[in-house]
Amino acid sequence: MPFYRSISSRRSRRRIKDGFDLQLTSMMDILVIIVVFLLKSYAVSTNAFTTVPGIKLPLSVSPDVPPDSLQVIITPEGMTFENQRILDFVQTASTAGTDEANYSFKPVDLGEGGRRIIPLFDALTKAREKAEILRSKSKARDAEGKPLPFEGILAIQADKRVNYDTIRRIMYTAATAGYRVFRFLAMKRET
C-alpha cells in the first residue's frame, strides 16, 4: 500500500532555516575556564629543565625553584648532559621490577683512580669554554670592566635509585672542570 502524506501534514512540515546557527556560548564558557586554569598553572612551571623517559625522581619539601643552568641527568642506564647522551652504564644484574639499581661504569670511562668520569669532564669543559667565549663577547661587564665570571653551577637530576658513589664522582668531576655549585633536583612534595 503506497504511503501518501496528507495535505495538512505537508503543511505542518518544519521549515529549515536558511542559515543554521550553532550555539557557541556554552562552549566559550568552558574554553575560558580552561584558559584561566592553564594560565594559572603556567605561572608555576617556568623552568626549562628537561627530563628523560623512565626516570624516577625523589620527592623533596625544598621551597627553592631552580633557575636555569646546565644539567646532567643520571639514570641506572646512563648519563645525559644537556640532552646529549654521554655514557652508558654496564648493567651488572637484572633489576627488572625492583627498586634497586645494579650498574657500574665502564673502566674506559673513568680516570684518576676512578674518581673522574672522562666523558662528563670533556662535556663540562667544552660547555664552560663555550660559556666563557659568550661572556667575553657579551656587553655585560663587572665593575672593573671585565667579562662576567663563569658561574659554575651544575644541576644534577638523578633517578632515586642512583647511588651516592656515582653522585660523588659527578661532583668531583664537575669541580675539576670548574663547576663549584651543585643543585640537586627533585620533584616537589605537596604538603
Place this chain on the structure above:
Amino acid sequence: MLKRPTSRRKTGNQQISLNLVPILDTMVTLIGFLLFTMSFLTLVSIESPFPEANSADVAKKLKEKPLQLTVSVREKDTEIWSPFELIPAKTIPNPIPGQPDIRAIHEALVGVKQKFPHENKVVIVPFPGATYDVLVSTMDTVRVLEPTDPPIFVKNEKTGNDEPLKLLFPDVIFGNLLGDS
C-alpha cells in the same frame, strides 16, 4: 498614499547574534599553545657547594673550634657528631638497612639547633651505596624546620626583635667527596 513604515519598527524584534567563531579559534589555539609549552613536572632544588679548604681555613678552624655539625649516614645507623666534641655524639639505628630514620635525625638536629641557633652549616657524610632518594630526604630533614617543630627564636641584629627561624641547617656540604669511605 500611505507612508512607508520606518525601518526602526522592523528591527525591534530582531536578535543580534555575535560571531563567536574567531574568538573560538583564538581560544583553541591558545589552549593548544599552553598545553604544549607548559611543564607538568614541578621541580625544586637543593643547593650545595663543593667543599673547599686551604691551610689558613684549617688553622682558623683549629683555633676557633666551630661546631661543624656532621651527619654520617651509614648502612646500619646514622651518627650526629661534632669533630670538636661540642655536642655529645648520637647514634640512631636505621630501621631498614640503608634507610636512615629521618624523623629521629630531625628531632636530634632540632635539639642541636636549640643549643646553637646561629649555626647554619651541616656536613653530610653518606656511605657510597646510599641512594639519591636517601640523600634528598636526608638533606630535607637537616635543612627544613617543620610547622610541628618547637619554635626557635633568634635575635635580629637590625631590629632587635626575636624572630622565629624558618630553616634548620640550610647550608649543606658533602664531607667525603674525595675520600673512599
